[in-house]
Amino acid sequence: MQNKPQKNLNTTQRYHRSVVFTFMTVMIFPVLATLLYSLSQRWGATVLPDSLTFDWYLQLWQDARFLHAFGNSLLLVLGTLVLCTVVIVPTAFVVFYYFPKLDRWMNILILMQFAVPPVVSSVGLLQLYADGPIPMVGTPWVLVGCYFTIALPFIYRALATGLQGLNVRDLMDAAHLLGASTPAAFLAIILPNIRKGLMAALFLSMSFLLGEFVFANMLVGSRFETLNVYLYSVRGTSGHFTSAIVMSYFLFTLFVTWLASRLSR
């Protein structure tokens, strides 16, 4: 008697796979639709576009205002990340090595960042820094500071997780025993061990800082136009053109997020 071939997947497994694929389909659908729209010559009141073209992208990447806005966003984000690295890395180390009790306070401060949305912070920032002794509103400097507060929770927690995994005190004691100074030991031993977590956090921060709109729109607006402020301001023009902007932003964000996940592996 001939043996019947066994099923590769039982009913339960097929159900679980279909749930996961449905989830992915629903999530990717708006992105794919945007992509299709940005590649179509004309897409009127029909379900599918009339014809395909790359014209919108060519137009976009020759648009001086778009390139300027994109450059501004990159500059702001990179500046913020440099500031975060220079300030938060030493701070996290000092907290964990010298003042472990401060970690509890750091966590409270970090949690408070989540309880104060950007639109709320903007009210206080506008009143304090629109004029008076420190007139920052309208300049990119206020944005770098605000983006610092957005990125802080993610970067500090990534560093804290890394430092908790190390035995910082023992490592530093051993280094001192062998004649190293504290700064030298930090640079040679601690920094390499937390580098991977830090890089992942920086790229992750980059992906959502690029998408930041509230601070940029409320505090600076068109005086130092960022990508999302530019996108918002041209929303009334051709939908195809705005789709090309959205798609460029999506792809760049996906790339940066992918880098972050690669580094955290």
Place this chain on the structure above:
Amino acid sequence: MNVISATVFADAVVSVKAKGQRFRHWRAVLILLPFVLLLTVFSLAPSAWLIVNSLKVDGDWSLANFSDILGSVFYRQAFGNSLWISVCSSLAGLALALVTAASLRRVDCTLRDITVAFTNMTANLSGVPLAFAFIIVMGTNGAVTLLLRKAGWLGGFDLYSQTGLILIYTYFQIPLALLLLYPAFDALEDDWQDSAALLGASRMTYWRCVGLPVLMPALLGTFVLLLANALGAYATAYALMSSNYNLVTIRISSLVVGDISLEPNLAAALSLMLTAMLVLVVLVNQYLLGKNHAK
């Protein structure tokens, strides 16, 4: 808020004295200064301004800002709308993420890794670009809108409405919910379901009596975080509706950068009320996290 800053320093100073190594540790304290300065300038000082000025009217101390808000049908509607959209999108996001997370535990490793990476990427799609993507898909002439209209299923759906906002908010809530819930499933042992089946329990009974109760702290913790995420959201609603839909965050921004009138003190009071709600949410989440660890 500045009390926290002062306490941080007080704690540092106490630690310094306790260690008895003044020179080295004072240098360590100096390293904390840029951090404290940045946090104070960009986070604590604006918060302090909000607290003080929400209690002032024309330079005098007063609770009039708060009574104006509570007495206004307009502002009560803003809070009502914000809460309704937040609760609906958080519940929908949570339910969909729960089903997906449960299945994610059961699929093979390759598909699981791809999906988790994919979820990480989609978690960052929000704000202005997301609103535009939805306009393309489900706006007046969107592809899905046309399909639904042709099939006769469109009904009264309008993207530029409360229902539309709930839909978009649900979309950006799902990846966040999934990323928060997926690790929580580690609490469920695989053989519990087998044991329950041996004892005659149906799948429904297992989930009702074992699965969901075990996951409940994580579910509630995730729910309140989703709530905070939606309550504080501004860019998506603003990009979709401008100032035409009455949400707390839209009202706050209108009061300080609007075209009609600038009322920063009223904005401060409104901001403080929103922040109080969010602080409550954070505290509940922390309590639930603690409860989870206790098991």
